[in-house]
Amino acid sequence: xxxxxxxxxxxxxxxxxxxxxxxxxxxxxxxxxxxxxxxxxxxxxxxxxxxxxxxxxxxxxxxxxxxxxxxxxxxxxxxxxxxxxxxxxxxxxxxxxxxxxxxxxxxxxxxxxxxxxxxxxxxxxxxxxxxxxxxxxxxxxxxxxxxxxxxxxxxxxxxxxxxxxxxxxxxxxxxxxxxxxxxxxxxxxxxxxxxxxxxxxxxxxxxxxxxxxxxxxxxxxxxxxxxxxxxxxxxxxxxxxxxxxxxx
Amino acid sequence: xxxxxxxxxxxxxxxxxxxxxxxxxxxxxxxxxxxxxxxxxxxxxxxxxxxxxxxxxxxxxxxxxxxxxxxxxxxxxxxxxxxxxxxxxxxxxxxxxxxxxxxxxxxxxxxxxxx
Amino acid sequence: xxxxxxxxxxxxxxxxxxxxxxxxxxxxxxxxxxxxxxxxxxxxxxxxxxxxxxxxxxxxxxxxxxxxxxxxxxxxxxxx
Numbered sequence: 084x085x086x087x088x089x090x091x092x093x094x095x096x097x098x099x100x101x102x103x104x105x106x107x108x109x110x111x112x113x114x115x116x117x118x119x120x121x122x123x124x125x126x127x128x129x130x131x132x133x134x135x136x137x138x139x140x141x142x143x144x145x146x147x148x149x150x151x152x153x154x155x156x157x158x159x160x161x162x163x164x165x166x167x168x169x170x171x172x173x174x175x176x177x178x179x180x181x182x183x184x185x186x187x188x189x190x191x192x193x194x195x196x197x198x199x200x201x202x203x204x205x206x207x208x209x210x211x212x213x214x215x216x217x218x219x220x221x222x223x224x225x226x227x228x229x230x231x232x233x234x235x236x237x238x239x240x241x242x243x244x245x246x247x248x249x250x251x252x253x254x255x256x257x258x259x260x261x262x263x264x265x266x267x268x269x270x271x272x273x274x275x276x277x278x279x280x281x282x283x284x285x286x287x288x289x290x291x292x293x294x295x296x297x298x299x300x301x302x303x304x305x306x307x308x309x310x311x312x313x314x315x316x317x318x319x320x321x322x323x324x325x326x327x328x329x330x331x
Numbered sequence: 332x333x334x335x336x337x338x339x340x341x342x343x344x345x346x347x348x349x350x351x352x353x354x355x356x357x358x359x360x361x362x363x364x365x366x367x368x369x370x371x372x373x374x375x376x377x378x379x380x381x382x383x384x385x386x387x388x389x390x391x392x393x394x395x396x397x398x399x400x401x402x403x404x405x406x407x408x409x410x411x412x413x414x415x416x417x418x419x420x421x422x423x424x425x426x427x428x429x430x431x432x433x434x435x436x437x438x439x440x441x442x443x444x445x446x
Numbered sequence: 447x448x449x450x451x452x453x454x455x456x457x458x459x460x461x462x463x464x465x466x467x468x469x470x471x472x473x474x475x476x477x478x479x480x481x482x483x484x485x486x487x488x489x490x491x492x493x494x495x496x497x498x499x500x501x502x503x504x505x506x507x508x509x510x511x512x513x514x515x516x517x518x519x520x521x522x523x524x525x526x
Contacts, residue, residue, distance in 0.1 A: 085439075108338070117384075136388045142409065160417035168428070207500070214391070217497065312420055343459070347463065358521065362467075373456075379495075385494060
């Protein structure tokens with residue numbers, strides 16, 4: 084399809100869809116409305132199971148199955164990207180130039196910030212059922228924090244301190260652990276991913292039943308998944324060169 | 332204000348799609364797709380907003396009551412963001428692979444290659 | 447007060463989205479995407495969605511722009 088045809092088709096589609104979207108807005112509940120029937124039910128359910136962060140209660144208790152599927156999507160994407168980006172025949176591993184050492188100031192700041200970042204990541208995961216955050220946010224912070232090592236020194240340091248197979252295993256095993264906790268609920272007769280643990284007292288660290296456990300499982304899985312994913316891109320950008328390179 | 336939040340959501344979808352349509356680079360198209368998808372986050376959160384109500388997080392915050400912003404759409408937006416990131420990752424990986432095979436990431440040049 | 451904040455954040459997001467899609471060069475897009483992600487996070491905070499805002503900061507301003515940057519670097523290193 085030529086460029087002009089594509090743009091004309093876009094124009095026609097936009098001209099038809101825009102008024103329909105306008106009509107949909109006109110019929111939608113007004114912005115800032117006080118009537119949220121699903122909210123009323125979800126908040127009541129979260130309070131019943133002593134989970135102070137209602138969003139975490141929805142993600143890990145009320146619709147835990149959706150989150151398990153979401154975890155599987157993440158796992159599938161990591162596996163897919165690993166397959167697509169693996170070194171193929173005709174690729175060679177480049178030696179890195181020795182002069183890409185970081186500035187001393189950058190090293191100092193990165194090393195100083197690294198432990199704090201990892202602690203914040205852990206804190207966000209562990210308190211996911213109480214305060215804003217949870218397994219997803221904390222897991223990404225942990226994975227991103229680890230890459231400060233790359234800023235702090237050289238890519239080789241990151242490669243040495245980041246045994247990738249550990250992260251692959253931790254992602255797979257913790258996704259399995261999420262399913263395992265779900266099967267635990269099934270075993271007690273309450274149903275798959277039912278919140279069967281004691282709920283504890285509201286706003287305590289040990290409250291919310293299975294929610295903190297699932298949060299930790301997701302945190303480990305996301306941290307492992309993002310590290311493996313970024314490793315594939317870093318390897319392609321820095322390490323892998325094609326034999327055809329430079330020959331056109 | 333009444334219309335504005337929903338209109339911004341639609342606008343993001345529009346400029347994102349337009350970016351894809353006029354793109355000359357697969358990476359640019361992938362980034363534009365993520366802009367289009369961010370329209371859905373804005374739409375979801377706009378639907379759940381209640382004027383003057385606090386966030387649905389009760390530890391150290393407001394006393395538990397149902398007068399909070401809708402947490403259901405927030406949970407959906409969270410899922411949405413993670414799925415968007417995984418889709419972007421996979422599409423970027425495919426763009427790298429397309430470039431390795433065909434030495435170009437211009438969609439028009441790729442169409443010419445394969446007819 | 448809150449209405450003004452939300453209106454301003456929405457305007458910032460609308461302009462940011464147009465800027466990202468309008469940046470033709472993907473290398474620069476990684477930077478505008480990161481800033482756009484930050485604007486979205488601010489909007490989510492004022493819409494009382496701190497969970498979503500945290501997620502947006504971690505994913506939208508750090509991980510995704512980093513992946514875009516690495517992909518661009520890989521593709522640019524091997525010109526046609």
